[in-house]
Amino acid sequence: MTEEEWTIPDVAVAVDLAVLTVRAEQLQILLVERGIEPFRGALALPGGFLASAREDIDGAAVRELAEETGLAAQDLHLEQLRTYGTPDRDPRRRVITVCYLAVVPNLPVPRAGGDADVARWVPVAEALAGPLAFDHSRIISDAVERARGKLEYTTLATAFCPAEFTVTELRRVYEIVWGEQLEPRNFHRKVTGADGFLVPTGEKTLRQGGRPAELYRRGPASLLHPALLRSRASSLEVTA
Amino acid sequence: MTEEEWTIPDVAVAVDLAVLTVRAEQLQILLVERGIEPFRGALALPGGFLASAREDIDGAAVRELAEETGLAAQDLHLEQLRTYGTPDRDPRRRVITVCYLAVVPNLPVPRAGGDADVARWVPVAEALAGPLAFDHSRIISDAVERARGKLEYTTLATAFCPAEFTVTELRRVYEIVWGEQLEPRNFHRKVTGADGFLVPTGEKTLRQGGRPAELYRRGPASLLHPALLRSRASSLEVTA
DNA sequence: GCGAGTTTCCGTCAATCTGACGGATAGTGG
DNA sequence: CCACTATCCGTCAGATTGACGGAAACTCGC
Numbered sequence: 001m002t003e004e005e006w007t008i009p010d011v012a013v014a015v016d017l018a019v020l021t022v023r024a025e026q027l028q029i030l031l032v033e034r035g036i037e038p039f040r041g042a043l044a045l046p047g048g049f050l051a052s053a054r055e056d057i058d059g060a061a062v063r064e065l066a067e068e069t070g071l072a073a074q075d076l077h078l079e080q081l082r083t084y085g086t087p088d089r090d091p092r093r094r095v096i097t098v099c100y101l102a103v104v105p106n107l108p109v110p111r112a113g114g115d116a117d118v119a120r121w122v123p124v125a126e127a128l129a130g131p132l133a134f135d136h137s138r139i140i141s142d143a144v145e146r147a148r149g150k151l152e153y154t155t156l157a158t159a160f161c162p163a164e165f166t167v168t169e170l171r172r173v174y175e176i177v178w179g180e181q182l183e184p185r186n187f188h189r190k191v192t193g194a195d196g197f198l199v200p201t202g203e204k205t206l207r208q209g210g211r212p213a214e215l216y217r218r219g220p221a222s223l224l225h226p227a228l229l230r231s232r233a234s235s236l237e238v239t240a
Numbered sequence: 241m242t243e244e245e246w247t248i249p250d251v252a253v254a255v256d257l258a259v260l261t262v263r264a265e266q267l268q269i270l271l272v273e274r275g276i277e278p279f280r281g282a283l284a285l286p287g288g289f290l291a292s293a294r295e296d297i298d299g300a301a302v303r304e305l306a307e308e309t310g311l312a313a314q315d316l317h318l319e320q321l322r323t324y325g326t327p328d329r330d331p332r333r334r335v336i337t338v339c340y341l342a343v344v345p346n347l348p349v350p351r352a353g354g355d356a357d358v359a360r361w362v363p364v365a366e367a368l369a370g371p372l373a374f375d376h377s378r379i380i381s382d383a384v385e386r387a388r389g390k391l392e393y394t395t396l397a398t399a400f401c402p403a404e405f406t407v408t409e410l411r412r413v414y415e416i417v418w419g420e421q422l423e424p425r426n427f428h429r430k431v432t433g434a435d436g437f438l439v440p441t442g443e444k445t446l447r448q449g450g451r452p453a454e455l456y457r458r459g460p461a462s463l464l465h466p467a468l469l470r471s472r473a474s475s476l477e478v479t480a
Numbered sequence: 481g482c483g484a485g486t487t488t489c490c491g492t493c494a495a496t497c498t499g500a501c502g503g504a505t506a507g508t509g510g
Numbered sequence: 511c512c513a514c515t516a517t518c519c520g521t522c523a524g525a526t527t528g529a530c531g532g533a534a535a536c537t538c539g540c
Contacts (some may be wrong), residue, residue: 009290009292009293009295010250011251011252011293011355012250012252012288013253013325045337049247049248049249050248050251051247053250053251056325056326057325057326057336058325058326058329067342071484079534080322083297084298084336085253085296085298085321086298094293094294094296098323098336110504121413152393153392153393162277166488167488183487183528183530184487184488185488185490185528186492186528188490189490189527190527204535204538205292207487207536207537209486209487209536209537209538210487210535211487211488211489211534211535212535212536213487214488214489215490225472226469226526227469229466229467234338262512297528371505397489406517407517407518414523415523415534419518423501424516424517425500425517426498426500428500428517428518429519444506445517447508447516448518449508449515449516450506450507450508450514450516451505451507451518452507452516452517453516462494466497479492
């Protein structure tokens with residue numbers, strides 16, 4: 001802001017996506033196998049450079065998400081996570097990447113991207129265990145951490161669910177993301193009691209075996225009152 | 241990530257700081273009067289472009305903070321807030337700015353920056369009422385929102401206080417940042433009961449009039465258990 | 481048609497936490 | 511030594527939480 005114009009260094013700006021979902025009773029993340037160097041063949045977050053000097057950053061995230069998953073922004077939760085810009089994170093040149101956290105319901109199957117990269121769902125535990133391109137391991141940790149925290153005091157959990165869902169499905173989201181068992185009865189009492197969290201549709205599930213469950217839709221609230229706090233042990237585990 | 245090298249647009253990367261403190265019973269923010277176009281003479285967040293193509297982003301934030309306030313990073317709370325990058329936010333050229341939230345104790349007085357810009361404290365309410373350079377009004381709103389939220393479930397409030405402080409001083413921080421009155425007795429019980437929040441020094445204040453207060457230091461915890469939640473009304477006001 | 485199996489949902493109850501208040505404590509200043 | 515002021519402690523009713531038993535509602539198999 002106070003430098004002369006000629007001293008401003010040029011930087012390449014990328015947008016990366018951490019797309020989370022719950023599939024097969026696991027927290028999973030969308031990853032692509034890189035088709036080009038560096039890190040050719042390694043797993044990486046989907047993303048890419050700005051398409052033009054005039055492309056909006058948030059717009060680039062929406063575009064990349066559509067390219068990789070075929071999802072439109074209105075169907076999901078999309079928020080900026082953080083910007084990563086250590087000087088040596090890309091061996092080619094100076095790159096900073098603006099990362100986004102997306103939370104989507106369980107999709108039938110990710111489409112192959114427009115490019116040669118093949119996108120697929122990978123359990124988060126597996127992704128963090130194996131090697132990943134760039135600093136994407138760190139980014140995934142941050143994304144998961146953010147999601148875990150936001151379940152407590154926002155209605156983010158509904159973004160993991162389809163348009164209509166049961167209380168038990170919602171509880172499974174909490175349990176899987178937090179890695180912690182919750183009391184079904186107390187959970188039911190809390191979420192149905194929280195203002196604007198759930199709206200009953202009046203419909204019931206047609207299920208084999210067992211009493212049909214009430215179906216709910218996400219309510220208008222985005223903040224949870226009162227909050228749904230994790231156990232002490234569970235949240236310490238994440239920070240440690 | 242999938243584009244050819246030659247298509248990558250060059251972008252100028254800036255770092256801006258939202259430095260908050262509590263002064264004179266008000267939440268205040270450090271602003272500079274711009275010495276150059278655009279927005280010459282307008283108030284703006286302190287910040288600047290990367291010093292070189294190899295400068296770390298977090299490092300740039302620390303450098304700017306030292307230049308503007310003379311503060312070292314270890315004395316305060318510094319975290320990334322968000323990156324702002326709408327295409328037309330700077331009329332000169334494409335600029336994206338990585339913004340940081342800093343929380344500092346009540347400083348004697350901000351030093352003039354190394355440049356011609358004059359830094360000074362401005363009450364947040366006043367800053368948001370008047371016109372500001374670029375999209376800095378939005379950034380300040382986001383910074384204040386982040387700080388308000390983080391007081392609930394982290395120990396961020398201690399970053400507003402000097403090394404040793406009383407429970408009443410800490411309570412004033414909460415009241416001023418939240419804009420809400422708190423019960424002194426209940427607040428005392430909660431904060432002294434929260435694990436790792438406060439460490440008693442054994443010292444007492446030498447004050448005129450009134451019983452001397454115990455002095456505390458910030459404890460090792462960064463997350464607050466149990467959380468210190470705002471009233472329903474107060475947090476809705478922010479989202480509205 | 482009817483019971484076994486399964487899942488959702490409701491009610492209870494003790495332990496804990498919260499909000500609200502009165503009053504004791506420990507200094508200063510006149 | 512008596513106001514005055516501010517901190518700190520105790521109490522107590524109402525709300526919330528965690529933990530559990532059991533009723534309700536449906537499917538399946540016989």
